[in-house]
């Protein structure tokens with residue numbers, strides 16, 4: 001009878017231990033997943049923004065809305081602190097090899113201005129200086145008359161070059177319409193890489209030509225249909241001291257805005273700051289959400305510890321009866337609780353990590369993307385584990401104090 | 414392990430009231446006077462609930478009297494701090510509890526080692542001594558068994574071995590042979606007797622077994638929290 005009863009309570013207490021560890025692990029895994037994924041996603045967004053080589057963008061609502069772009073570019077460049085101002089026109093045109101034509105995304109740029117506005121990763125994808133013949137695009141532009149001679153140089157993206165067996169030194173016919181005979185022959189003077197995640201397969205087929213060439217080819221040089229010398233955006237790069245100083249950058253933004261009250265002028269740090277504070281709010285939200293889970297887990301831990309000490313009351317009484325000091329009894333029980341908490345917390349961190357890894361490996365679309373960006377911050381994880389262990393120490397200490405204070409003859413009953 | 418000299422134990426006007434002042438107040442001892450000189454073998458008998466276990470707890474400093482005094486060698490120890498009494502118990506008292514009180518999560522040998530661990534006996538020595546004690550109570554080969562894997566009699570013998578682990582000067586045994594057959598009863602009694610003689614330990618045994626009581630030289634009978642008979646054999 002007795003033997004059976006105690007054997008059962010022994011197994012019962014083991015089950016309690018396993019459950020306690022599992023509860024703590026669950027409580028810890030939740031914030032691990034939420035915080036690391038949330039933090040990873042926002043860090044990625046920030047990095048993307050900071051990866052750009054420009055800090056201010058001038059843009060217009062509507063299609064190819066910025067006119068007189070060469071003139072405006074010069075005006076922007078004359079503002080102190082501006083190191084580059086790069087007008088960019090993006091148009092889909094057709095590129096023909098001897099075996100046929102295909103649509104490509106053409107970007108018209110001023111080579112000397114375009115290159116400095118590339119971010120650190122992007123700039124590695126382009127040859128420097130850009131081999132486009134007319135570095136300032138002044139020759140063909142000829143003060144807005146477009147009467148100068150075009151260079152007829154083109155850079156092609158490596159995916160396009162590979163797909164159509166185009167190599168440097170060969171020729172390519174570029175046409176605004178799907179008709180080769182209306183096109184112009186260009187010399188392929190170089191290639192540039194395309195980061196695979198940024199552009200889809202179609203966008204990977206791209207060519208880069210001098211701005212005036214593309215404007216003239218597509219009618220954006222001016223004419224009855226569209227405004228003269230049009231581009232989509234002008235990207236502005238500032239000196240390092242301004243680029244890293246939000247208020248100085250904002251002043252610069254205001255100066256640019258003053259030039260073009262009718263165009264949108266935004267600074268990327270503004271966006272970055274907005275994103276940063278938004279991600280701060282988001283992280284806080286994640287933490288709040290997961291702290292609910294954590295508190296439930298800790299509450300459970302405290303309950304389990306209290307219950308264990310309650311169940312251990314007899315054991316504590318026996319030890320005390322034998323003359324073992326309260327301090328060493330308390331030490332043992334608190335130590336057991338802390339070990340339990342540490343095991344649970346460690347299991348939670350590992351579990352959370354595995355969950356994120358599993359999400360990254362086995363799910364699809366947005367969930368997978370987010371999981372793949374997860375960042376495991378050792379500081380946050382360490383604080384989490386330390387907090388759990390600390391709380392268990394506290395709970396164990398309180399519970400043990402109670403058990404050590406009652407008379408031994410009572411504890412033994 | 415230092416062997417303390419065996420104290421002369423004196424109870425004067427000892428009262429122990431459980432739940433004093435409460436609705437379920439129990440006067441377990443109602444003014445006991447008793448002196449036990451070193452090396453004496455005392456048996457205690459009396460009806461259930463008369464206060465025998467309570468008396469042992471007070472003799473062994475497990476409990477403090479509600480009033481009256483407990484003295485060891487004329488020094489008042491009954492009201493000492495929990496910590497001081499714990500130390501005296503650890504170093505000088507061996508309890509064989511009525512309900513054994515083995516720790517369920519420890520093996521037989523670990524249970525026996527427990528007091529020696531608290532006394533900081535080196536591991537090798539305490540393992541050796543624990544095995545030897547278990548052998549003396551006839552439990553060789555059962556060292557690794559947990560209490561729930563042992564029979565009542567085996568548990569009782571582990572409890573005996575544990576009570577002897579700290580070489581106590583005062584052995585307090587509450588029905589130590591209640592679960593044992595006559596063969597084992599005689600073996601355990603011989604062991605306790607030998608330990609008593611080896612170091613002139615005092616031995617107080619609560620028992621209703623005449624075979625056990627017969628070995629004692631002094632016989633106490635209790636009733637309603639009082640010692641009503643105290644017979645010393647010549």
Ligand SMILES: Nc1ncnc2c1ncn2[C@@H]1O[C@H](COP(=O)(O)OP(=O)(O)OP(=O)(O)O)[C@@H](O)[C@H]1O
Pocket residue numbers: 409410413431432439440441460461462463464465466467468511
């Ligand atoms: N911790 C306690 N709290 C309250 N009452 C107690 C406590 N311990 C013992 N008692 C009561 O005190 C009285 C004496 O108990 P004690 O255990 O000393 O009796 P006993 O002579 O050992 O009995 P038994 O032969 O049944 O073991 C009993 O009425 C018991 O119910």
Ligand SMILES: [Mg+2]
Pocket residue numbers: 465466467511587
């Ligand atoms: Mg009793």
